[in-house]
Amino acid sequence: MSKLIKRTVLLGAVAASGAAAFYLTADTDTQMEIASSTGPLLRMLDPELSHIIGIQAAARGLLPRDTRPDPPSLHTKVFGLEFSNPLGLAAGFDKNAEAVAGLMGLGFGFVEVGSITPRPQPGNPPPRVFRIPELKATINRYGFNNLGADAVQDHLAEFEKKVLQDPSIKRGPLGVNLGKNKSSKDASQDYCIGLTRLAQHADYLVVNVSSPNTPGLRALQGRKELEALVKQVKGTRDRMLWGPGGPPPLLIKVAPDLSEPDKRDIAAVALNCGVDGLIVSNTTIQRPGRVAEFPAAQEAGGLSGPPLLELSTSVLSDMYRLTGGRLPLVGCGGVSSGEDAYRKIRAGASLVQLYTAFAYEGPTLIPRVKRELAECLDRDGFRSVAEAVGADHPDIRGGSGPGTRKTSPSWFRWW
Ligand SMILES: Cc1cc2nc3c(=O)[nH]c(=O)nc-3n(C[C@H](O)[C@H](O)[C@H](O)COP(=O)(O)O)c2cc1C
Structure with missing residues (x-):
């Protein structure tokens, strides 16, 4: 040289x-x-490549660590779990649980990994992720590419070891999202295998029956199918040995493309079969608003990002109404600001997740959304997230109108 x-x-x-x-x-x-x-540079790359780079950076501790405390108004308790803020990273970003510590460190209140299938599978052939930058939207048909439950179990055990060794690692609740292998004939069996391998590492479990990229998966949202599936999965969970805290809560993640009878069936099954919560929603197969104007709209797959906000929030609101506000809901779909997150909370969400806005904007998004959300709560006189949950449904919440406080007035506290 x-x-x-x-x-x-x-x-x-x-x-x-x-x-x-x-x-x-x-x-x-x-x-x-x-x-x-580095965002603009990453966005010049192929979307799947920039996703891989993001995960690798997070796995190697190269992402920023937000050590600042969250505003007290954002602290919330759902499913018996404590959340320092209600903003979580949705499933699909860290499919293999490779970067949980790095992602928690960004300031998310919780992180959901997966979807994980029992056996590893490559997913659909690339290209399989498409951006619509003008709308900050994405269409993906990954098809549950993941390393399988055994590898993810190792990653989660490593994460737990890391947390024990380094108390500075922020540790919010961790969700484990389960899927089925494309070639499996017995869907219930797949979810039960995933659960058996991974439940001991999860603060909550998600049965994902709403990805549009696995043939036949969304049919599991039908009443008979969902009832049978939930009974089997819950039975498997409850037969395992659990400590004094009991088993992790079980959530179902649903699609935004549901008919009125579909929604009623899901609400009935969730309430009757003891499901602990719903995530509303996954990506949509629709191409609403201006999306249809863009060539990427022709690609098969699920649409995410701001064009999904209206649809997913309206389904969330319906599910709150149909479950009478008795089931914690996680609002997901199109959130890119504190105002969006606040809308989901008022519509009935106890927690909120996002993915696509994070992929576009990067780490600064999280402190911004949290700050804006705290401002929205304060502006409307809510002292906590819990007070604002379902505020758009005064009939269900027991007559407390928007902006009214559920807690005692200040004179009462003074007494
Ligand atoms: C590239 C990509 C991959 C995804 N993979 C999964 C997945 O494996 N499992 C799942 O339940 N949801 C998956 N999702 C859906 C997201 O978790 C979320 O429900 C959806 O994107 C709507 O939120 P958003 O508009 O904030 O992105 C994926 C979304 C994207 C964009």
Whole structure:
């Protein structure tokens, strides 16, 4: 190697390690800005490649760590679990639980991994993720590409070891989202295998019956099918040995493309079979509003991002009404601001998840959404997330109208 090349390589290495040292010792805001400034570069790459880079960066501790405490108004308790804030990362980003510590560290109140199938599977052939940058939307047909339950079990055990060794790692609740292998004939059996392998690592479990990219999966949302599935999965969970805290709660993740009878059936099964909560919703097979104008709209797969907000929030609201506000709901679909998250909460969500906005905006999104959400609550006189849940349904909440406080007035507290 000539002297010039050697010097250039050396200089490059010194500059890179200097930049890395600066980044790793910078404060949270600076780290967030630096990490987010790589966004435009990542968006020039193929969407699947930038997804892989994001996961690898998070797995190697290269994402910013937000150590600032969340505003007290965002603290909430759902399913008996404590959340420092109600904003979670939806399933599909960390499919194999490779980067949980890094993702928790970004300031999410909780992280959901998966969907995980019993056996590893490659998913659909690429390209299988398509951006519509003008609408900050995505269409994907990944098809449950994942390393399978055994590998994910190892990753989750490693995460738990890491948390024990390093108390500075932020540890919000962890959701494990289960799917079925494409070639499996017996869907219930697949969910039960996933549950048996992974439930001991989960704070909550999700049975995903709503991905549009696995043939026949969404048919499991039908009344008879869902009832049989829930009974079998719950039975398997309850036959396992659990400590004093009992088994993790079981949630069902539903599609936004449901008819009125579908919604009524799901609500009835959820209430009658002891499901602990619903995630509303997965991606849509519809192409609402301006989406149809873009060539990517022709691609098969599920649409996510802002064009999904209206549809998924309206289904969320329906599910709150149909379950009489008796079942905790997780609102997901199209959230990219605190106002969006607040709308989901008022419509009936106890917790909120997002994915696509994070893929577009990067780490700065999370503190921004949390700050805006706290401002929305404060503006309308809610002292906590729990007070605002279902505020758009005063008939169900027992007559307390929008903006009214469920807690005692200040004179009462003074007494
Ligand atoms: C690329 C991609 C992959 C996804 N993979 C999964 C998955 O494996 N399991 C699942 O339950 N949801 C999956 N989802 C759906 C998201 O969890 C979420 O429900 C949906 O994207 C709506 O939220 P958003 O508009 O904030 O992205 C995926 C979404 C995207 C964009």
